Amino acid sequence: MPIKLKGLIYKSVIRPVLAYGSETWAVTKRHVNSIHVAEMKMLRWMCGVTRLDKIRNEYVRGSLSVRDIADKLQENRLRWFGHVKRRPPEYIGNRTLNLNIPGRRKRGRPKLRWLSVVKNDMAGCELEEEDVQDRAKWKRKSRKADPVARRDRR
Structure with missing residues (x-):
């Protein structure tokens, strides 16, 4: 099977399984790293190379035409955030985004929240x-993983 076809199958079958439900995860670096490791194991297996062959990850990704899964996770979060924010203000998703719970937090470092992850993603993509x-602007700026090639418009 040609290597490009393997990359297309990976993008359409395997990656959606890895990223299932990622729109609502408050992803930490540890989560991204574990998903990245699993992804690279699969990509290397598809290419027929091992770590002992000392082939860089960028080369394996380039031969399959696959971007990093962290980019796809970010794209999914921003796409979901856009869907929720475009709904009416009385929509339950918008009400929970603006929810303030009274009381004090526990001592120590605060838990990472989904909204703070989305705010970091928006800052990285230069979105407000x-x-x-x-x-159109939201989609253009938030799509990082496997952007679709633009056709020449006449």
């Missing part, structure tokens, strides 16, 4: 919360 209403 007001950009949500402009679907």
Whole structure:
């Protein structure tokens, strides 16, 4: 089977299974690292190389035409955030995003929250919360993983 076809199968079958439900994860570096390791094991297995062959990850990804799964996770989170923010304000998702719970937090470092992960993603893509209403701009700036090749428009 050609290597490019293996990459297409990976992107359409395996990666969605790895990223299932990732829209709502408060992803830490540890989570991303474990998913990255699992992904690279699969990609290397598909290419027929091992770590002992000392072939860099970038080369394996390039031969399969696959971007990093962290980019896809970020894209999924931003896509879901856009869907929720475009809904009416009385939608349960919007009400929970703006929910403030009274009381004090526990001592120590605060737990990582989904909204703070999304805010970091938005800063990385140079997006503002007001950009949500402009679907074309939101999609153009938030798509990082496997961007679709643009056709020449005449």
